Amino acid sequence: MSSAPPAEVTAPPASATRWWSPRTWSLRARLVVTQVALLAVVCASIGVATEFALQRFLMNQLDDQLVEAGRRSAAIFELPPPPPGFPPPPGVRGHHRVPFDPEEGPGPGFLNAPGQAARMVGAVVAPDRPVDAGVITTAGDRAELSEAAVAQLAAVPATRIPETVDLDGLGRYRLIGLHPRHGGTQTIVTGLPTAVVDDTLLWVLGMFCVLAVIALIAATTAGTMIIRRQLAPLSRVSVAARKVADLELDRGEVQLPTRIVSVDPVSAHTEVGQLGTSLNRMLDRIASALSARHASETRVRQFVADASHELRTPLAAIRGYTELAQRKRDDLPPDVAHAMNRVESETTRMTQLVEDMLLLARLDAGRPLERDSVDLSRLVVDAVSDAHVAGADHDWSLDLPEDPVLIEGDEARLHQVLANLLANARTHTPPGTSVTVSLKTDTDAVVLTVTDDGPGIPATLVPDVFERFARGDSSRSRREGSTGLGLAIVAAVVKAHGGTIAVRSVAGSTEFTVRLPRPGSQGTHRMDQSGT
Template structure:
């Protein structure tokens, strides 16, 4: 649960980080954000403009209604208190509010309902009317019957005539305008989102093609062997006339240059391998002759003590050079991909025999076995697999001190492959050397003790033979424990 929660939080952080989004997603969101801003600005301006137009129209109607109320409510000179009710003025429409204020008293206040009848004002409404400013300027107030636009005009007769018109029609029109703009804007956003996604996806398709080509090239094994670099950006995405096309064209040019360089490298490697194979083959004859003549001299001639030492030195160096030549010739054959002599190989028995040979050569080491109860059989070349084990055991013997424990084990892994391990408790291999330990002629004599010289080809031969069998080899090392692990398929395809 902790792992899933951690992954969920990481995913959420990635979703909240715009730098991790796809470019097309950001472009669509930017386009929609701009559209939202434009729609918002248009909506605000339109709403403000329509509100100003409605207010002007309403103020004009309010001014006319106020004038009619004032004119109708003009008192007779003999009896001012008997002035007629301004609500009775002709031409006042439904919803019109009129009231006369004498001092702090509202007289004759009311409004015309939808049926044309008079409706009284509440006490709360009268308090709102009494609080109106006497500057002849229309103001909006909320009454018990809804929102009204009111104006209070002081007449020459000392009283105040209040006239009002309802804001319901204005508010309904403005609400209709707002909802219309909202629906239009949302519809526009949806259309822009869909159309923008399609258009931007098509526009970004050349970039995706460039990415696909670069990804395919990044997965090709370019470090060794013959490489067919046939991946190219399609012509539709490599026109120099456009920005993306220029990038595609430049990428194709780069790939052409890399392909030529790989071909030159492969040709050079082929020549070197052929030279090594030819030289190794040619050197076998004189080395055999040297060893033969050395043996003949040992059997037919008499030498001083120094002469015998020199002759022994010649013989040992010729044998060492013969081993080196045989190793080089084997690597050349493996590089050429020569077929293996495939058969059933009992790894358990092979390990027992190889360890027994090493035990005779190095009795000062402790040799141990960890074997399964049942034999493990693989398909492969028995001779070459024997050389792999011999090289690993010889490597452990040569680079560790007397008394070192070397454990050789055979087991089945969870993926169904056979695993052979060679582990010692020697001083270990430096971390900076482990990355190139399987390279040819790689040696780190200072890393692990030992007096025997090596050519630096043993582990390279191990990797090449195991690779030819469809397996892998890896090393893990630290002071006090070094382990080489071979993985071989139980059934390997026969090479033809």
């Protein structure tokens, strides 16, 4: 007996299996990616906050230095010019004299004062006078500024508040404008470069990125190992469930392990432990239900076998008496003769039903079949010839290879397979239907195909077509003498030979395909060992 094929998981479309779709990722991958993403967000947040705080701190330091340099520059600007004969002799310093030449080089004189930082810019902005501006080079000399840079320095107000300006040809600077301490209309502009701050921030950012990458790699590696270890029990549960799903639970006796998932008592309260415990309980219940079902099926099949065997004797007696009565039908009243004729026809039909049920019971019990060399080509020719006689209103055709096709099996049962398939095509198709029987050899199997161009099998009946007592048209099947066991016997005999049978039916085309193992193949070896 064959049942409906197990439901298979439909492969998702290609668009749904793209690697960037999180729905297609495993739970382990999702956890690792989520962990790394959260760590990356935390690292980025810490980096941004660190950079912002460090930038504020360094800028405040630079502003303090700038204010101090500005005040020093304003104080030096108000010093009187050096006396004649500057510089003084060594070791001689005036009380208010500074040992530097304010007239040396371009720019205001306070740029030559000791203690001024390299790359510092200075300018004196006075109404109706050219801007006196310059910059201290890295070598300690004074250099001129471009006209654009001078204009930018002249635009700095004397608000004593530092501001950032991108000076032409020099880069980013913090500038401050001050008035002389003792009054005056001039504006003393002093500026320090922000390069040190920018370089420090860039170095810290680079170091932080390197450390973040190392941390992410370490977190990914460690997270993968930890998550894999933590999800190992869940993987065992999945493997166990897959093994149970692969078992043929729809027929025969099924042996399920009592404890298919090992659950540590210490972790039984966890989610994975509860899942494993629930799966074990479910499998225990399934095993009990399957055992009860198998026992019930065994009793039913044994009853059918016993009943079929016991019914053969009374049916043979009834048939004998009806044949005896039929010999003297001329002496019987017409109604009695008609009744005896009906008794004989129904006895014949019931005898065929009992024989079919007895055959199925024997196949269910694993009775060994005869194993001889069978010329399948000759069986096909004989079966089609018989079908042509029984269904002359159908168009029968053959498609056979030139060489005989030999297999090992039970010739009588294989002939019954052919006869039942052809009878099924004849019974369930209208007159004029073309039925083609083809036979070909594959690498390890013999393929027998019975195809007709009839109306087809209803889609709702296709999954149950090999079930016992399955009928597409009950009235017609009964009129033609069908018992509803023909295709069930076909499936059982094919399975007993180690083969398979499949059906494909649409409107205008129905095809039954039987695959039987060739001599020496794995399927034949299984049949030789088990007899089923």
